[in-house]
Amino acid sequence: MNNFVYDIPVKVYFGENQLGNLGEELKKYGKRVLLTYGGGSIKKIGLYDKVIAEIKNAGLEIFELSGIEPNPRITSVNKGAEICKNEKIDVLLAVGGGSTIDATKFIGAGAFYDGDVWDIITRKVPVTNCLPIVTVLTLSATGSEMDAGGVISNLETKDKIGYMHPMLLPKVSFLDPTNTYTVSPYQTACGSADIMSHIIEVYFNMNQDLYMLDSIAEALMKTVIKYTPIAMKEPENYEARANLMWASSWAINGFINGGKRQAWSCHPVEHELSAYYDITHGLGLAILTPRWMGYTLDETTVSKFYQFGCNVFEIDKNMEPMAVAKKSIEMLSDFLFKTLGLKSTFTEIGIDDTNFSIMAKKAINGGLKYAFKPLNAQDVENIFRMCL
């Protein structure tokens, strides 16, 4: 059991109609606000108008950067950082899902760097500072609203790289479940696959930590399993959307990690997939995770799968551990591919084995030799083949 430092000072306004507090929160950080968002869905749901009204009411000056991509690109980040420098922006307001928030974190850091922000993401130069970030979340998935990390893609180099730094933590996040009512059943499913994966990446760890945190991880997984199908069937079910939204934040804000030394498995592998094929992150994770589980299950790892099966899927504790473990993987597959209806193979989403070798080689740079079960490039390629 390792030591840890818990330090998550993000203030969260949770619930409907909390935007009345937005102006006051932004004002704490200055007058000149850069509003960042994606493809315009926030306009369709009327959120853009509400946000603009609040900023104007507070007497603040608004600048805008729209068009931030899913799997956000370094080109958008650089554009945003440029605006910050030219317009002397005081505070960033990201309105959207994880992609918009992730990009905004690096815009905030890039505001203090004269050069290509890709240098920060590739660790050539360190983060020295970051503009204060406020977020209004519209998708329950990445947890970027309450964590200190982000993932940025570079189409030129076909890289998709994750980066964390405490300075990137949002100051304030607005989590209104009704802002996710228009998220399609498919995107809801992908978001939940992402949340599940964040929990699984921490939970499946050979480094024993606090029972309390494992139990809480199980509570979060049960929450996702219970409410995702409801939110897909009844998009305006507040209870379902609220549970998924708060679970998305707590899946990845660091709390359930405690002192575990982490090396995630499916995320670095999936990042290669979406770098090469620009697929939805959660979908890639959904296809990979049960195969990765099948590949890593053996006598040395079975006890964790047994715990997972009994406590998350309520499989009979009296069954043989290996049988429980196998059944738990089946039940997770059923949840992802039958209940949520996600596509279950690479073939179905148009990915063949062309790039398996190069993607596997790049993936292992993500630290896979320190993972739950250490993986080398051949292992990753084997897992890719299981996904065909």
Added chain:
Amino acid sequence: MNNFVYDIPVKVYFGENQLGNLGEELKKYGKRVLLTYGGGSIKKIGLYDKVIAEIKNAGLEIFELSGIEPNPRITSVNKGAEICKNEKIDVLLAVGGGSTIDATKFIGAGAFYDGDVWDIITRKVPVTNCLPIVTVLTLSATGSEMDAGGVISNLETKDKIGYMHPMLLPKVSFLDPTNTYTVSPYQTACGSADIMSHIIEVYFNMNQDLYMLDSIAEALMKTVIKYTPIAMKEPENYEARANLMWASSWAINGFINGGKRQAWSCHPVEHELSAYYDITHGLGLAILTPRWMGYTLDETTVSKFYQFGCNVFEIDKNMEPMAVAKKSIEMLSDFLFKTLGLKSTFTEIGIDDTNFSIMAKKAINGGLKYAFKPLNAQDVENIFRMCL
């Protein structure tokens, strides 16, 4: 489901030998440190010397207030506030359990008030400011290390009053499970009864909130049930002490509450008991809680007890809800009185019915008409009689 604001910016150093960070953290807030502690147990375990060494290494000036009582008294608070004003204290360092930390919170607030700090606690004057507080925890129980409240006793008026204000939140807390190794089995049991009660007070609520938070509350209760007997038998079991310590913080820091409108039941009643008889808070709660449960269980409340029984004590879900509910109360009683060995009646701890009527009348000022099941003075007296 109500809205809420989540805002718990306490930084926690969790684990062994983290005190090397103490000087650096204190320095952020100034040079003149008032160290507060209780009856000297921190000297016996060598913690006092370690803390003093860290403060001196950091080049800070130390002032001291010792002798803070269990059920801490307003006289100590006033003494501490006086020192702060006279010595121009910059930052408070509370080393001890909940009593020391609670008192320190009001010392910090009292430093900005010229008068008897009891005026703040009795709501005659508001909290206007508070000196920054750093804590080093030595007892897993009250959760004061990560919450914004405290309870102060006044022996003259026989009052014991709780008070919360965001300004009272500690800035930094050091949670080293080894600092609880010398806590006796009896005090360990009382501490865990307190933690359980904090969770139960939130969990048993007619105001439906997030399933996720109820599941996490259940995870915390299971943690306390699993590890308290271990910590009592093996006082130096790190895993047990660590789980209890982190559970104590999360039981009451507000996270599991979400948007529930809270009116606690057993705490305001117990505060009268310990105001009149100066008994250990956790012991009073242990005796009261199962009786309060028996008194409140009926057709309108049974579903919550059913959930509690199935999810915390793993009672068969197929049994009749009322049977599960009754069994859950029995199992909680068995845990408190058999497994933990706490005394189970007022008679055993020397409390008779002399003050039942006056204590019941004072208890209902704690808001009991808004509780899980609304209680009037007669109800409280009836519960007292069940405890004889």
